[in-house]
Structures are given as structure tokens and as C-alpha cells.
Amino acid sequence: xxxxxxxxxxxxxxxxxxxxxxxxxxxxxxxxxxxxxxxxxxxxxxxxxxxxxxxxxxxxxxxxxxxxxxxxxxxxxxxxxxxxxxxxxxxxxxxxxxxxxxxxxxxxxxxxxxxx
Amino acid sequence: xxxxxxxxxxxxxxxxxxxxxxxxxxxxxxxxxxxxxxxxxxxxxxxxxxxxxxxxxxxxxxxxxxxxxxxxxxxxxxxxxxxxxxxxxxxxxxxxxxxxxxxxxxxxxxxxxxx
Numbered sequence: 001x002x003x004x005x006x007x008x009x010x011x012x013x014x015x016x017x018x019x020x021x022x023x024x025x026x027x028x029x030x031x032x033x034x035x036x037x038x039x040x041x042x043x044x045x046x047x048x049x050x051x052x053x054x055x056x057x058x059x060x061x062x063x064x065x066x067x068x069x070x071x072x073x074x075x076x077x078x079x080x081x082x083x084x085x086x087x088x089x090x091x092x093x094x095x096x097x098x099x100x101x102x103x104x105x106x107x108x109x110x111x112x113x114x115x116x
Numbered sequence: 117x118x119x120x121x122x123x124x125x126x127x128x129x130x131x132x133x134x135x136x137x138x139x140x141x142x143x144x145x146x147x148x149x150x151x152x153x154x155x156x157x158x159x160x161x162x163x164x165x166x167x168x169x170x171x172x173x174x175x176x177x178x179x180x181x182x183x184x185x186x187x188x189x190x191x192x193x194x195x196x197x198x199x200x201x202x203x204x205x206x207x208x209x210x211x212x213x214x215x216x217x218x219x220x221x222x223x224x225x226x227x228x229x230x231x
Contacts, residue, residue: 004159032217042223043206043221043223046218046219097217104150107160108159109159
């Protein structure tokens, strides 16, 4: 299989706090991972591409100081939402390419972030 | 830049009826095409994909999609749907411009199957 997990599945935090979301590839190595954001009843929007051992590449309009990405190993990427505000409330989804096969992304189950 | 259009935001259908979910894309270079399914409160699952070769691709649960280059379409079909097929379906494209790595998604089509 190609299983991607995310933790936590749900998180509620107060405005101004930081939240870390983990994305793990459980049964394969992922050189590249992707972070998406999905608003209610809307499509997924790519936020950034995370490469193991190097800096993430952010899409236009995404604040890199707001959404910190660390891809420290071939099976783990983390997204930290710093100083979260209510407008950051969303569904965050990660995906990964399996090994060197870059044609297909496998998605995690998502993390529902609610900022009060 | 690539774009994906899913004109139908919602498709209601009765159980055992056929269904077609439409997807059109825009790209000036070679593309890969994907259909993903999202069940309530879950992440996306790959349903099927077209990379090359036969233009008709099938999934294990009875869905199929046909790549039509001249019409720039990749419509998803199933001859007989089940209640359990109720979900959100996303069409996505990647292109040679980004090494086929970045996915661009359509806005999704909610398939509602009723008894």
C-alpha cells in the first residue's frame, strides 16, 4: 500500500497560539510531500511543496513565516501554523509521492484546525 | 498554467442508475489526469488515473474515465451506482511544466445517491 497518516486529526486552539501538524508516510519513503488547504465545500489549494533536507517551496500568496514546514526525514513532514487566527481555521491535508515515482500523490486523512 | 473545470457541483442520482461526472481541463502541454474521491470527514483517495497508453482507465469499484485529448475532457462514469458511492469527487491534473508533480484540482462534484 501507500499509506499516509496525519496527526492530529482535529485540533482546537486559542487565537495567537501555534499548532503543529505531522504528516507521515507509513510504508514508503517520500522525498517530496505536499501541503494543501481545503475550505468548506471548496477544492484543495496547494500551499507548499516540501522536500526532504531542503527548504519548502511555497505557492504564491502563502506566507512562509506563517506556515512553517519542516521535512526532516524521508517519512515525516510537519506544518506549523504560527500565531494562529480564526481565519486560519481550515482542513489541512498532506500528500506524498511514493519513492521516486512522482506521478501519483497519496493523501493523508486531513487535520481539521479550529482557531477560537 | 493548468486549470480544471468541474461544471456540476452536485449530481443527484438514484441507486443503480448510471452516472457521469464531467471534467474538462486546460493545458498547453502534456498532462496526467486523476480522479480522487473524498468521503465525509476523510482525506482523498485515488480512484483512477491516466498517465499514458489506453485512453480508457478503470477503477476496482466499477468507475471508468476516458481521456479525450481533442475535447480536453476526462469524464468519470459508472453504469450502476450504489448508496456507498455518495461522496465528493475531485478531478485533478498535473503537467510537464512542473515535472508532473503539482496537482491542480477542480472544485469537486458531490455525488448524492438515493434509494
